[in-house]
Amino acid sequence: MKLFQCTNCKNTVVFENNKCVNCGYLLGYSSYYNKIVALDTNASKWQVLELDGKTYEYCENYKHKVCNWLVDVSRGRKFCLACSLNRTIPHILDDANLAKWKHIEIAKHRLVYQLLRFSLPVVSKIGDDLKGFCFDFLAREDLPEESKDTKTGHANGVITLLISEADPVVREQVKQQMAERYRTLLGHFRHEVGHYFWDLLIRDNPDILEEFRIIFGDESKSYADALTNHYNNGPQANWQQNFISKYASSHPWEDWAETWSHYLHLTDVLETAYNFGLRSNPKITAKQNIKMNASFDPYKETSFEKKMDTGIPLLFTLNSMNRSMGEDDPYPFIISKPVERKLEFIHDLLRKV
Template identity: 80%
Template sequence: MKLFQCTNCKSTVVFENNTCLNCGFKLGYSSYYNKIVSLDPSAATWQVKELDGKTYEYCDNYKHTVCNWLVDVSRDRKFCLACTLNRTIPHLLDDDNLKKWKHIEVAKHRLVYQLLRFRLPVVSKTIDDDKGFCFDFLEKDELPEESKGLKTGHVNGVITLMIAEADPVVREQVKQQMAERYRTLLGHFRHEVGHYYWDLLIRNNPEVLADFRSIFGDESQSYADALTTHYNNGPKANWQQSFISKYASSHPWEDWAETWSHYLHLTDVLETAYNFGLKSNPKIIAKNSLKMNAAFDPYTVTDFSRIMETGIPLLFTLNSMNRSLGEDDPYPFIISKPVEKKLEFIHKLLKGI
């Protein structure tokens, strides 16, 4: 992600900050200008010169301390773009629910930031029920009896997340039960929104659909039967050679969503490295070069080989740094050549190549 500064005192601030700890000014994020600006703490609305002098106020969810995005007063709406995507939120009289919702919103706002950087359409179902998407953040007792086992998923533009997933203890338990190597809220959102964008970008585009099938396989095979087989018999043999994860081997739709989420992971990590000016020159000579210079904005690069030549050493470096602290690898995956080809398909689709 981009690095941000307080426009009042130039201190470094992070994406979620609503107050500058150095000067005490309030902070607000503009999704249109991709800027964080400082705001007079004594006011409720602000005419912001860095945002073309327009007048702004906080998104209505600021009052719950889950959002620091700004809303143009002239547009006469209560919620920012990210928060308009919420169809169902947890019951907030429960303090534990509010705590979980804050974690969920951090991940969701970061997702929306990235979708906007890709210049993808971000439209709420409240505005366009047919083409938009939305989020339902639910407690278990809010589900109908036949859906009690649901944890997260996507159906017709509705992304559902059980708020228990915001509890790191619960998430780790599920991770162990599912024999997964990686499970995060942001990872959930990237995966599930991938299903939505498959519908939007591929389903009704015959040429792109044909290319998709040549790389990922025929998605018209029974999805229900494929998942039943996967859960009863486990992943396909030697799945590591062709898929980014075990679950990706279950069906072409899941292969797409898993690969899509990994492309978003990779792009976000590269943007962060670019903003920090990261580069490496290892003290050994390796068969596969571990040199890396993240001297480019990945959202503007069309050459996919540059993404991979920088991303693989960067991920290796991140894993090595985590191990130095006794932590697990943040990216415990191997990108095989078939997976690389799938990532390149997504790259070209998003770049319009």
């Protein structure tokens, strides 16, 4: 994630801040200009010089304290680009639901930020049913009896998330039950939106689909049977040699979505390191080079090899720092050569967007 500054006092602020703790100005984010700007606390609409002098107001969801994005008043829209993707939100008169929704929106807004940085189309299914995507955030207890078995997932551009996933206790329980090493809201969003972009970028493109099948396998084999086999019999033997996760070994579609999410993980970490000017020069001589200099914007970098040569030592450093604090590895995965080839396929595909 990019580092931001208050345009009034130059204090460092983070992506979710809606007020500068140093000067007291309100803060708003422009997704078009990728900039956070300071706003007069005594107004509700602002002519913002840093945003070409246009007049802005907060997204409608600002009143619920779940969004700090700005909307151009001249466009006549109440919701920002990220919030316009919401088709269903939980009953927010329930304080517990509102708290969960806030956590969900933090992750979702970060996802949309990243999609825009990749120059991917972000279109609401509410306005374009054929090409868009949207989110349903559901509480299981509010579902009719016939839908009680609804799970987090994607279908035809609709990304469903059970809001219980925003409860860290519940999420940790599921993580243990599923024998997963990593489970986050942002990870869910990156994975599920990967299914949507497979439909959009690969499904109807014969040349790309052929290359996909060479690298990931034939997705036309029964998805339902593959998942049944996975849950009944476990992952493929020696899955670590060819897949980024156990679940990725279940079916080529899941392999794609898991690998896609990891490419997004890697790119986000690299952008953060780039903005902090991170570099490392370990005090040992190692067989594998673990020096690192995050001196480039990963969204503009064309060399996949450079991203990997920087990303692998960076992730190793990140894991080592966490262990120093007695925490688990934030990236508990091994990137094998076959997985690296899959990541390169995604890298090359995104360069063509």
